[in-house]
Amino acid sequence: MASRNSCFAFFAALFCLGQVAAANAQLPDFTPLVEDASPAVVNISTKQNAPVHGANARMPDLEGLPPIIREFFEHGMPGIPEGGQQREAQSLGSGFIITADGYVLxxxxxxxxxxxxxxxxxxxxELKAELVGADPRTDVALLKIEGTGLPTVKLGKSDSLKAGEWVLAIGSPFGFDHTVTAGIVSATGRNLPSESYVPFIQTDVAINPGNSGGPLFNLQGEVIGINSQIFTRSGGFMGLSFAIPIDVAMGVANQLRTEGKVSRGWLGVxxxxxxRDLAESFGLERPAGALVAQVMDGGPAAKGGLRVGDVILSVNGSAIDMSADLPHLIGAIKPGTKATLGIVRDGERETLTIQIGALPDEGEEVAEASGRAEKSSNRLGVKVSELSAxxxxxxxxxxxxxxxxxxxxxxxxxxxxxxxxxxxLNNQAIDSASTFGRVAEQLPKNRSVSMRVLRQGRASFITFKLAE
Incomplete structure (x- = not known):
């Protein structure tokens, strides 16, 4: 019996070792990738001469102090330049060389x-770098260092990236040069609240301060993203990292290199x-698309016939699933070219062709209104007034x-x-208080009703239901 148990234990151990070996055989070996790519990954540090204001920028008042203390201050402290002391602020990040003559992203x-x-x-x-140009909207910067025959990374395509693929990051977290971390793609086309023009790649690769600007590689050793942000509540890595797709970054870099600035398409909405409630109100089969809440006067959308209440479902054949998909699709279109928009208007599908404009630097907000002659609607519980001319x-x-x-x-x-x-109100334009009252009295019950509201220059649709 003892011999039988020993034999069983032996074969069980062999089986477990075989399982471990099989699992290890399926894991990628990143060693060749790291050896090939690392020479083109760089550490970036910056210096900023910032004036020190307040008490620290002034020599203390020495009058009335004992001679020995006055002598310490007079001879023991460094000179302070007129206008305040200058301190040197530093930051640390990563980057990678994309051309042999020294362009760095x-x-x-x-x-x-x-x-x-x-x-x-x-x-x-160490080499001093020139800032060729930067684009805050995508958080991309292009640098130039002097050199020839410099090592470069291989650039891939991010548009074919899929969730579940292995990826690897090389950077300088906390100043530790050429730190390698790996993980998988968690999602693609991720939209962040503070970013409108980048469909981020989400990964679970460990990214920390200092990794910013470094490359994200696929298993072929190609850069498919620039590590840019993390989602954290602790200040450190928590499993949610975001990278700028290399297709987006290179589009920006090429414009910075040739034009010195970035031009983006603009729709003016x-x-x-x-x-779900808005989808029901507008007759959509499911919640999807971007609802037009406001059309800028004289903008491309207004000239092309787009209206408030239209739901944009596609741009040049690319589906709009979430409203945040629209800005980066429009932004990627060259100003002056025409785009085909698939929309839903009054429950019917239509196609519009609109000439895309150039995104202005700053928008103008519309002033808030106030009214005079009042008219009440007890069904909604509001008093309204006409807008003056x-x-x-x-x-x-x-x-x-x-x-x-x-x-x-x-x-x-x-x-x-x-x-x-x-x-x-209820997909009908309100041109007067009497029209508002009439439409309000005819609102359906127990069905989603939409209302477009302008508040402090910002328009949005809201939905509600009237009970029986």
């Missing part, structure tokens, strides 16, 4: 406001997400009503406030 936030940029190569030689002109509206008082009722429950301007 990194993040904008790594080099922003720097007075001096130093690129340290793997052989520990304000949009919002289509939730001056208010319509300043708001650039053909019509609408302004809320002067919110009573108890549906309006209070959905968060309406005095000063809000209602321009559409």
């Amino acid at each position: 990194t993040n904008n936030h790594v080099v922003a406001d720097a007075d001096e940029i130093i690129v340290r190569l793997p052989d520990r030689s 304000a949009i919002q997400e289509v939730n 001056e208010q319509k002109r300043s708001l650039d509206l053909p019509g609408g009503v302004v809320i002067t008082e919110v009573l108890n009722g549906p309006a209070a429950m959905i968060g309406l406030r005095p000063g809000d301007v209602i321009t559409h």
